[in-house]
Amino acid sequence: MHLLEGQGVTRQFGGLTAVSDVDFYVDQGEIVGLIGPNGAGKTTLFNLISAALKPKPGKIFYKERDITPLPAYKICRMGIARTFQTVKIFPNVPVLRNVMVGSLFGTGRRISSAEAQSKAEEALEFVELSSVKDLPAGDLTLAQQKRLELARALASDPELLLLDELMAGLTPTEVTEAMEAITQIRSRGVTVVMIEHVMQAIMKISDRIIVLDYGKKIAEGTPAEMAANPQVIEVYLGEECDA
Amino acid sequence: MKRTSPLSSRNISLALLGIVFVLLAILPQLTEAYIVVLLSDILKFIVLTVAWVIFAGPTGYISLASAAFYGVGLYTAAILNADMPFPLVVILAGVFCFIVALGVGALTLRLKGVYFTIFTFGLVQLLYYAVAEVERIATGKRGRFVSTENTETVYYAMFILTVLVLVTAVLIRRSRHGLALRSIGEYEQAAEHSGVNVIWTKVLVFAGSSVFMGMAGAIVATRRAYIDPGIAFDLNVTFMPVLMAILGGMTNLIGPVIGAAVFAYLGEFLLTRLPDLYMLVFGAVMVLAILFFPQGLWGLLAQGWSKLRGGRRAPA
Amino acid sequence: MGAARDIIIAGLLLGGIYALIAAGLSLQYGVARVLNVAHGEFIMIGAFITWWLFTNVSFDPLISIVITGPVTFVLGILLYRFVYRKIMVDSPTIEVFEGKSMLAAFGMLYVVQNIARWIWGSNTYAYQYMATSVTGARIPLNRLVALGVVVVVAAAFYVFLSHTRLGKAIRASALDPTTAGLVGVNVYRVLGICFGLGLAMAGIAGSLLSILYSVNTSMGLGYTVIALIVVVLGGLGSIQGAFIGGIFLGLMSSLVSYFQPSMTMIAYYVVFILLLLIRPKGIMGK
Numbered sequence: 001m002h003l004l005e006g007q008g009v010t011r012q013f014g015g016l017t018a019v020s021d022v023d024f025y026v027d028q029g030e031i032v033g034l035i036g037p038n039g040a041g042k043t044t045l046f047n048l049i050s051a052a053l054k055p056k057p058g059k060i061f062y063k064e065r066d067i068t069p070l071p072a073y074k075i076c077r078m079g080i081a082r083t084f085q086t087v088k089i090f091p092n093v094p095v096l097r098n099v100m101v102g103s104l105f106g107t108g109r110r111i112s113s114a115e116a117q118s119k120a121e122e123a124l125e126f127v128e129l130s131s132v133k134d135l136p137a138g139d140l141t142l143a144q145q146k147r148l149e150l151a152r153a154l155a156s157d158p159e160l161l162l163l164d165e166l167m168a169g170l171t172p173t174e175v176t177e178a179m180e181a182i183t184q185i186r187s188r189g190v191t192v193v194m195i196e197h198v199m200q201a202i203m204k205i206s207d208r209i210i211v212l213d214y215g216k217k218i219a220e221g222t223p224a225e226m227a228a229n230p231q232v233i234e235v236y237l238g239e240e241c242d243a
Numbered sequence: 244m245k246r247t248s249p250l251s252s253r254n255i256s257l258a259l260l261g262i263v264f265v266l267l268a269i270l271p272q273l274t275e276a277y278i279v280v281l282l283s284d285i286l287k288f289i290v291l292t293v294a295w296v297i298f299a300g301p302t303g304y305i306s307l308a309s310a311a312f313y314g315v316g317l318y319t320a321a322i323l324n325a326d327m328p329f330p331l332v333v334i335l336a337g338v339f340c341f342i343v344a345l346g347v348g349a350l351t352l353r354l355k356g357v358y359f360t361i362f363t364f365g366l367v368q369l370l371y372y373a374v375a376e377v378e379r380i381a382t383g384k385r386g387r388f389v390s391t392e393n394t395e396t397v398y399y400a401m402f403i404l405t406v407l408v409l410v411t412a413v414l415i416r417r418s419r420h421g422l423a424l425r426s427i428g429e430y431e432q433a434a435e436h437s438g439v440n441v442i443w444t445k446v447l448v449f450a451g452s453s454v455f456m457g458m459a460g461a462i463v464a465t466r467r468a469y470i471d472p473g474i475a476f477d478l479n480v481t482f483m484p485v486l487m488a489i490l491g492g493m494t495n496l497i498g499p500v501i502g503a504a505v506f507a508y509l510g511e512f513l514l515t516r517l518p519d520l521y522m523l524v525f526g527a528v529m530v531l532a533i534l535f536f537p538q539g540l541w542g543l544l545a546q547g548w549s550k551l552r553g554g555r556r557a558p559a
Numbered sequence: 560m561g562a563a564r565d566i567i568i569a570g571l572l573l574g575g576i577y578a579l580i581a582a583g584l585s586l587q588y589g590v591a592r593v594l595n596v597a598h599g600e601f602i603m604i605g606a607f608i609t610w611w612l613f614t615n616v617s618f619d620p621l622i623s624i625v626i627t628g629p630v631t632f633v634l635g636i637l638l639y640r641f642v643y644r645k646i647m648v649d650s651p652t653i654e655v656f657e658g659k660s661m662l663a664a665f666g667m668l669y670v671v672q673n674i675a676r677w678i679w680g681s682n683t684y685a686y687q688y689m690a691t692s693v694t695g696a697r698i699p700l701n702r703l704v705a706l707g708v709v710v711v712v713a714a715a716f717y718v719f720l721s722h723t724r725l726g727k728a729i730r731a732s733a734l735d736p737t738t739a740g741l742v743g744v745n746v747y748r749v750l751g752i753c754f755g756l757g758l759a760m761a762g763i764a765g766s767l768l769s770i771l772y773s774v775n776t777s778m779g780l781g782y783t784v785i786a787l788i789v790v791v792l793g794g795l796g797s798i799q800g801a802f803i804g805g806i807f808l809g810l811m812s813s814l815v816s817y818f819q820p821s822m823t824m825i826a827y828y829v830v831f832i833l834l835l836l837i838r839p840k841g842i843m844g845k
Contacts, residue, residue, distance in 0.1 A: 050436055052432065052436070071435070072432075072435045072436050073435045073436075073437075073438050073439055073440045073441065076435075076436055076437060076438040077438050081436075081437075082436060084433070088430050088432065088433035088436075089430070089433065090425065090426050090429035090430055090433070090434075091429060092425075092429060093422075093425055093426065093429060097422055097425075100422065101422060101423070101426045101434060101437045101438075101439065102437045102438065104419045104422065104423075104438075105419075105423065105437060105438035105439045105440075106437050106438025107438070108438070113419065116419075152437055153437075156437060156438055303654070303655075303658060305658055305661065305662065307596075307665075350832065350835050350836065351835060354835065354839050356654070356657075356658075357594060357657065357795065358791065358835065358839060360594065360661060361594070361787045361788075361790075361791060362831070362835070364596060364783075364784065364787065365784040365787060365788065365828065365831070368780065368781065368784045368824065369784075369824060369825065369828045372821070372824040372825060373824075373825055375821075376821050376822065376825070379821070478780065482665065482669065485662065485665070486666075489662065519673075519676065519677060520673065520677065522669050522672075522673050523669060523670055523673035523674060523677070525666075525669060526666045526667065526668065526669025526670040526672075526673065527666065527669075527670055528666075529662065529663070529665065529666030529669070530642060530663050530666035530667060530670065533646060533659050533662055533663045533666070534642065534645055534646065534663070537649070537659070
C-alpha cells in the first residue's frame with residue numbers, strides 16, 4: 001500500500017494547464033524530491049494534495065482512502081502537513097502560539113492545552129526558535145519564519161510532511177542544517193516530500209525523485225538515475241548554473 | 244517564578260473593575276430614574292459593541308447585521324412578553340437570533356468576506372420588508388404594542404447581559420477558540436491547513452455573538468410601549484456599535500467598552516442639542532476616524548503608555 | 560397580452576436603471592476596490608437635484624442629467640482624492656483597504672443622507688413630467704423616453720470602456736494595478752476617474768428615477784441593496800455582468816410587482832440566497 005497516491009491528477013487555470021494527468025505515489029518512510037523548472041506545477045501539485053485546490057479531474061488517495069473531496073483542515077488532521085513557498089505565518093501572534101495552532105487543531109485527536117503547549121515547545125526546540133517564543137511572529141527574519149512554519153507543521157503530528165522550497169534563500173551552512181533536520185524528521189517516522197531548487201541538497205538526501213515539466217511527470221527514479229536521464233538534464237539540470 | 248506585587252497594574256485594574264461592578268449593581272437605589280435609563284442605554288451600546296467585536300475583532304470580518312438581530316430580539320419580546328415571563332422571552336430572543344445567524348453564516352462564511360458583508364448589509368432591509376409584510380397580513384397593522392417592564396428590571400437585565408457578554412468575550416479570547424479566530428484573521432488559509440475548521444469556527448462565533456444582540460433588543464423592547472418595523476430594523480443600530488468599536492479601538496476589550504460608553508453618552512448629548520445633525524456628526528467622525536485614528540482611542544492611549552514605559556510585548 | 564407587454568417594458572426600464580446603478584457600483588468595487596455602500600445616496604442626490612431644477616426653474620429633467628452627471632462625477636473624484644486614496648496609502652493589504660474603505664463609505668452614507676435631510680427634510684416629493692400616454696399604448700411617454708436614455712447612456716459607457724485609451728487603462732488597472740502602473744498608467748488617477756464615473760452613473764440614474772417615482776431623502780438605501788445584489792448576480796468585478804444582472808433583476812421585479820408589489824424586496828433576496836447557494840461567482844464571474 002502506498003502512503004500517498006495520485007491518479008490522473010489534473011488542474012487547469014483558465015487556458016493554462018498547471019498539472020496534467022500526473023500519476024504519482026509516495027511510500028512510508030521515503031524522502032521524495034519533487035523537482036522541475038519554475039512553473040512546472042510543483043506547488044500546484046502540493047495545493048492539490050493539501051486540498052487548497054481540487055483536482056479536475058483526478059483522484060488522490062491517502063492510506064488507500066480517497067481524500068480528494070475532503071477540506072484542507074481534515075487533510076491536516078489525518079496526518080498530512082505542509083509548509084508554503086511564500087511563508088504563511090500569523091504575524092501578530094506570538095511565535096509559541098503560532099505553533100500551538102498546529103498542535104491544538106491539527107493532530108486529529110482531543111488534546112489538552114497543556115499537552116498542546118509542550119508539543120509546541122518541543123517543535124520550537126527542534127527548529128531552534130525557543131529563544132524567541134514570545135515575540136510576535138512578524139518580528140522574525142524570513143529564515144526564522146520558515147523554521148516557524150516547519151515547527152507549526154511538525155506540531156500537528158504529521159505522518160506525511162510536504163515541504164515547499166524550505167531551503168530557498170538559505171546560506172550553505174543553513175542548507176546543511178536543514179538537510180540534517182529533514183533526515184532527523186524522517187528518522188522519527190515521518191515521510192517527507194520536498195520541492196526544492198537547491199540541487200545538491202535534494203540529490204543528496206532524497207530516496208527518489210519525481211520530475212515535472214509543464215505540468216507533466218517526465219521522469220521518476222533515484223537521484224543517480226535522474227542525473228543520468230537525458231530528458232531531465234535537457235529540461236532542467238542543463239539550465240542549472242550553480243552546483 | 245516572580246510573584247505579582249499587590250500594586251501591579253493587573254491587580255489595580257481588577258480592583259477598579261470590582262468597584263465599578265458594585266457601583267453599577269446598586270445604582271438604581273442611589274439615583275433618579277432618568278439616570279438609570281441613560282445607563283441602561285449606555286450598557287445596551289456596550290453589549291452591542293462588545294458582541295460585534297467578539298467576531299469582527301480577531302477575524303476582520305465586518306458584519307453589518309447587528310440591527311437585524313437586534314430587531315429580531317425586539318420583535319420576539321413584542322410578540323411574547325405579554326404571555327411569557329420576561330427572562331424566558333429574552334432567552335428565546337437569543338435562540339431565534341442564533342438560528343438566523345447560523346443560517347446567514349452557513350450561507351456566506353464559506354465564501355469570501357465581501358459576500359458576508361454585502362449579505363449582512365441587506366439583511367436589515369430584507370427583515371424590515373419581510374416583517375412589515377407578515378405583520379400586515381397577520382395583524383393588519385404596522386406596529387405592535389409591547390407589554391413593558393419597569394425601569395429597574397430593564398436596567399438589571401441589561402446589567403446582567405453586559406456582564407455575560409464581557410465574560411464570554413474574555414473566555415473566548417483566552418481559549419483555544421480565540422486563538423483559532425486570531426489565526427483565521429491573520430491568515431485564513433494557513434489556519435485551515437493547520438487543522439482549524441475555519442468555516443465552523445466562524446459560523447459558531449458569529450452566531451454566538453448575535454445572541455447577545457438579540458437579547459439586548461428584547462430587553463429594550465420592554466421599555467418602549469410600541470414598536471414597528473422601522474423602529475426595529477434601523478440601520479443606526481448597526482452603525483453606532485461599529486463606530487464605537489473603531490473609535491474605541493479593537494485590539495482588546497477595553498477599547499470597545501470605552502468607545503461605547505463615551506459615544507453613547509455623546510449621542511445622548513447630541514440628540515438633545517442637535518437632533519437633526521447628530522447622525523451627520525457621527526458619520527463624519529467615522530470617516531475621520533478611519534482616515535486619522537485607525538487604532539482608536541485605546542490605540543492612542545496604548546501607544547502613549549508604551550512610549551512612557553519603553554519596549555513592547557506581543558498581545559497574547 | 561397587454562399586461563405582458565407592460566410588464567416587459569416596465570421590467571426593461573427598471574432593469575436598465577438597475578443596470579446603470581449596478582455598473583457604477585461594479586466600477587467602484589471592481590476597479591477601485593471600494594465597496595461603496597453610500598452609492599444609493601448619490602442616486603438620491605441626483606434625483607433631488609433634478610426634482611429641484613424642475614420644480615424651481617422648470618428645467619427639463621432629461622436634460623438635467625447633463626448637470627447631475629458631472630456634479631456627481633466631480634464629487635466622486637473629490638471623494639476618492641481626499642478619502643479613499645489616503646486609506647489606500649495607509650493600508651498594508653488590499654483586504655485591509657477593502658474593509659476600511661467600506662467603513663468609510665458607511666460613514667459617508669450618514670454624511671450625505673443627513674446633509675440632504677438638513678436641506679430638504681424628510682418629506683416625499685414628486686413631479687409630473689411627460690406623464691401622458693402615447694396614443695395606442697398604455698405606457699406613459701416618460702417611461703419610454705427614460706428607457707431610451709438608459710440605453711444611450713449604457714451604450715456610450717460600453718463603447719468608452721472598450722474603445723478609448725482611458726477605457727483600456729481602466730480595464731488594465733482593474734486586472735493588474737501593479738503592471739498597469741509599470742507601463743505608464745497613472746493608476747491613482749484612473750482609479751479616481753473610475754470612482755467618479757461610478758458615482759456619475761448613480762447620479763444619472765437618480766435623475767431618471769425622479770421622473771418615474773417620488774423622491775425622499777431615505778430612498779438611497781434600498782437602491783444600494785439592490786445594486787449590491789445585482790453586482791453579485793453579475794459576478795463581482797464584472798461590469799458587463801452588472802448590466803446583464805440589472806436587466807434580469809428588473810424584469811423579475813416587474814413580474815413580481817405585477818402580482819404582489821410588497822414581495823419584491825423579498826424576491827430579490829430569494830434570488831440572492833439561491834445565488835450564494837448555487838453559483839456565488841455570478842453570471843460572468845471568474
